Amino acid sequence: MENSVVEHGLGNREVVTTCAYCGVGCAFKAELQGNGVVRMVPYKDGKANHGHSCVKGRFAWGYATHKDRITTPMIRGSIHEPWRPVSWEEAIGHAASELKRIQAVHGRGAVGGITSSRCTNEETFLVQKLVRAAFGNNNVDTCARVCHSPTGYGLKTTFGTSAGTQDFDSVDEADVIMVIGANPTDAHPVFGSRMKRRLRQGARLIVVDPRRIDLVRTPHVEAEHHLQLRPGTNVALVNALAHVIVTEGLVNEAFVAERCDPVAFGIWKAFIAEPRNAPEAAEEATGVPAAEVRAAARLYATGGNAAIYYGLGVTEHSQGSTMVMGMANLAMATGNIGRPGVGVNPLRGQNNVQGSCDMGSFPHELSGYRHVSDAAVRSMFDAAWGVTLDDEPGLRIPNMLDAAIDGSFRGIYIQGEDIAQSDPDIQHVTAALAAMECVIVQDLFLNETASYAHVFLPGSSFLEKDGTFTNAERRISRVRKAMPPVCGKADWEVTCDLAAALGYPMTYAHPSEIMDEIARLTPSFAGVSFARLDELGSIQWPCNDKAPEGTPTMHVGGFVRGKGQFVVTEYVPTDERTGPRFPLLLTTGRILSQYNVGAQTRRTANTAWHGEDVLDIHAHDAEQRGIRDGDWVALASRSGETTLRARISDRVQPGVVYTTFHHPETGANVVTTDYSDWATNCPEYKVTAVQVRLTNRRSSWQEEAEALRRDTRLVAEIAAE
Ligand code: SF4
Numbered sequence: 247m248e249n250s251v252v253e254h255g256l257g258n259r260e261v262v263t264t265c266a267y268c269g270v271g272c273a274f275k276a277e278l279q280g281n282g283v284v285r286m287v288p289y290k291d292g293k294a295n296h297g298h299s300c301v302k303g304r305f306a307w308g309y310a311t312h313k314d315r316i317t318t319p320m321i322r323g324s325i326h327e328p329w330r331p332v333s334w335e336e337a338i339g340h341a342a343s344e345l346k347r348i349q350a351v352h353g354r355g356a357v358g359g360i361t362s363s364r365c366t367n368e369e370t371f372l373v374q375k376l377v378r379a380a381f382g383n384n385n386v387d388t389c390a391r392v393c394h395s396p397t398g399y400g401l402k403t404t405f406g407t408s409a410g411t412q413d414f415d416s417v418d419e420a421d422v423i424m425v426i427g428a429n430p431t432d433a434h435p436v437f438g439s440r441m442k443r444r445l446r447q448g449a450r451l452i453v454v455d456p457r458r459i460d461l462v463r464t465p466h467v468e469a470e471h472h473l474q475l476r477p478g479t480n481v482a483l484v485n486a487l488a489h490v491i492v493t494e495g496l497v498n499e500a501f502v503a504e505r506c507d508p509v510a511f512g513i514w515k516a517f518i519a520e521p522r523n524a525p526e527a528a529e530e531a532t533g534v535p536a537a538e539v540r541a542a543a544r545l546y547a548t549g550g551n552a553a554i555y556y557g558l559g560v561t562e563h564s565q566g567s568t569m570v571m572g573m574a575n576l577a578m579a580t581g582n583i584g585r586p587g588v589g590v591n592p593l594r595g596q597n598n599v600q601g602s603c604d605m606g607s608f609p610h611e612l613s614g615y616r617h618v619s620d621a622a623v624r625s626m627f628d629a630a631w632g633v634t635l636d637d638e639p640g641l642r643i644p645n646m647l648d649a650a651i652d653g654s655f656r657g658i659y660i661q662g663e664d665i666a667q668s669d670p671d672i673q674h675v676t677a678a679l680a681a682m683e684c685v686i687v688q689d690l691f692l693n694e695t696a697s698y699a700h701v702f703l704p705g706s707s708f709l710e711k712d713g714t715f716t717n718a719e720r721r722i723s724r725v726r727k728a729m730p731p732v733c734g735k736a737d738w739e740v741t742c743d744l745a746a747a748l749g750y751p752m753t754y755a756h757p758s759e760i761m762d763e764i765a766r767l768t769p770s771f772a773g774v775s776f777a778r779l780d781e782l783g784s785i786q787w788p789c790n791d792k793a794p795e796g797t798p799t800m801h802v803g804g805f806v807r808g809k810g811q812f813v814v815t816e817y818v819p820t821d822e823r824t825g826p827r828f829p830l831l832l833t834t835g836r837i838l839s840q841y842n843v844g845a846q847t848r849r850t851a852n853t854a855w856h857g858e859d860v861l862d863i864h865a866h867d868a869e870q871r872g873i874r875d876g877d878w879v880a881l882a883s884r885s886g887e888t889t890l891r892a893r894i895s896d897r898v899q900p901g902v903v904y905t906t907f908h909h910p911e912t913g914a915n916v917v918t919t920d921y922s923d924w925a926t927n928c929p930e931y932k933v934t935a936v937q938v939r940l941t942n943r944r945s946s947w948q949e950e951a952e953a954l955r956r957d958t959r960l961v962a963e964i965a966a967e
Pocket residue numbers: 265266267268269270271272295299300301302303304434435436437
């Protein structure tokens with residue numbers, strides 16, 4: 247029984263809504279007394295979770311009413327001045343006049359925006375509309391840039407759709423499950439449990455991961471193969487798996503002949519059969535014994551329905567997009583696509599990262615993944631929005647940051663994202679923010695990015711607004727308002743106000759009208775409306791005349807792009823190399839009780855389980871450095887240095903260290919580099935050459951960041967009083 251119920255008693259009304267943490271998208275009944283949540287009860291009819299939940303969705307909702315919430319708009323002339331609480335009108339007016347001033351002086355392209363994967367589809371759609379129609383450029387991007395942008399690129403190139411192929415229920419029909427670069431029991435716990443149930447029923451498991459994640463061995467579940475590769479060698483490994491399939495006659499020739507492009511297949515087959523792609527040749531790079539790779543490949547190809555589930559351990563590499571296409575090649579070659587129990591499935595990180603991509607948050611794509619250079623698509627938007635859209639792709643987040651340092655990019659509107667903690671090479675990010683003339687942050691809290699902001703617009707939590715989220719299985723679910731917005735406005739209303747102040751009114755009476763506009767302009771959402779969602783519970787896109795109730799499984803009978811496209815996936819080692827100065831490889835991730843930058847979970851009792859980020863290091867590497875369990879260590883790369891506590895762990899192999907990035911005081915991303923995926927600029931979070939040494943003090947970056955944090959927040963508190 248929840249303590250809140252013991253304290254307050256049961257709720258007297260309930261609202262069915264969707265969890266705002268991870269991409270599983272669990273449905274909950276929020277039980278309330280008046281406007282106060284008493285408890286969150288996992289909803290039995292939720293099609294993503296079937297009544298299950300995890301420790302975040304069920305218990306970590308108290309941040310919505312935490313005392314740190316900023317509920318009044320604030321402005322300041324420079325980041326060294328105190329924040330000044332002002333009315334909504336003044337804050338919006340100031341933000342608009344600054345954006346207009348910057349554009350008048352530095353050109354239309356000198357400003358841009360970042361949409362939030364924490365916000366609803368409707369809010370995200372409006373932010374990209376604001377940028378394209380009111381700012382008059384395509385400088386809009388989203389945090390998917392730094393997580394799953396290679397998924398969009400890779401799956402669209404090979405299959406024709408930038409999304410996973412299955413629903414979660416599909417795992418119940420899988421005979422072989424291959425988990426690559428994902429840690430479902432921590433990061434997607436409800437789906438992780440579902441997967442474990444299937445494994446207990448007898449499905450066989452292959453884990454491809456540099457770390458010994460829980461799934462490798464837990465009670466009643468044991469991976470048949472753990473391919474514990476070196477960070478950065480995914481492509482070499484997937485090519486080796488494919489080599490076995492091709493050279494041992496395990497290709498599903500009938501499937502390939504019927505469903506895939508024959509020319510592309512022929513080219514790929516010849517490439518992959520080359521001896522340099524054999525497991526024996528790859529062993530030196532990957533560190534995985536060739537016999538293990540051969541056995542795993544045979545199991546994947548011949549074990550029945552084989553499903554791939556993958557995470558950021560695939561995408562956040564300099565060859566992230568190549569690896570996504572490598573997995574798609576594997577699925578096509580073995581015919582494991584287009585029916586329940588198989589497929590290639592990204593486990594999406596944030597609650598609405600799929601949705602933010604679907605809604606046209608990338609600088610080169612309008613909603614539904616249509617390129618801005620497509621004149622027919624643009625003319626439809628031009629007519630609906632009464633503008634002439636730019637036909638050139640705009641700046642990606644890294645381009646915006648580089649341009650800020652160069653001086654050509656001067657203003658940004660950031661809704662619900664903390665790039666000064668979440669993005670790689672923090673010192674580069676903060677230098678770029680500091681170089682801008684107007685940084686507008688819309689958020690629940692004064693986060694790390696807000697330290698560099700000139701306008702702060704209070705945001706609202708998922709409990710305070712109506713809209714939809716789209717989860718990792720393309721499932722669109724309703725988010726329903728359980729309490730009024732603490733700051734008086736929902737996020738979508740604030741975006742509309744800003745657009746109006748810029749001279750481009752966007753008028754909606756309710757978020758359902760925004761979804762109606764999305765449906766009119768986006769073929770894969772044509773049949774989606776709030777009324778239809780209320781009727782069906784949730785809908786997996788595409789939803790249109792051909793699939794009026796949505797599409798649980800993609801590519802049934804044929805690929806969305808026509809013929810499946812095999813792509814040659816040449817392994818190119820990352821430029822980030824270990825050497826005498828930085829001999830270890832750092833890889834990062836998250837844990838069950840905390841969520842990403844921790845803005846929400848750190849303001850709940852979940853901190854009891856994870857009060858600080860620690861560095862996992864193998865006993866061999868620790869001993870060489872005289873490090874004992876619990877010692878303070880300096881973690882340094884060519885980008886930066888931070889101090890945190892060490893934990894001796896056999897989950898990492900010698901030569902590899904691991905940490906989480908939930909706490910700004912540690913700032914793990916001060917260490918990560920600006921190397922990125924060749925196709926999408928997704929940062930290479932998962933491979934950083936580092937050194938670890940004993941220390942007894944915090945790094946100079948930590949001292950400076952703490953001083954900045956203290957100054958900007960202390961001033962804000964005084965001003966707010
Ligand atoms: S699994 Fe994800 S969506 Fe479900 S309750 Fe946990 S955090 Fe929320």
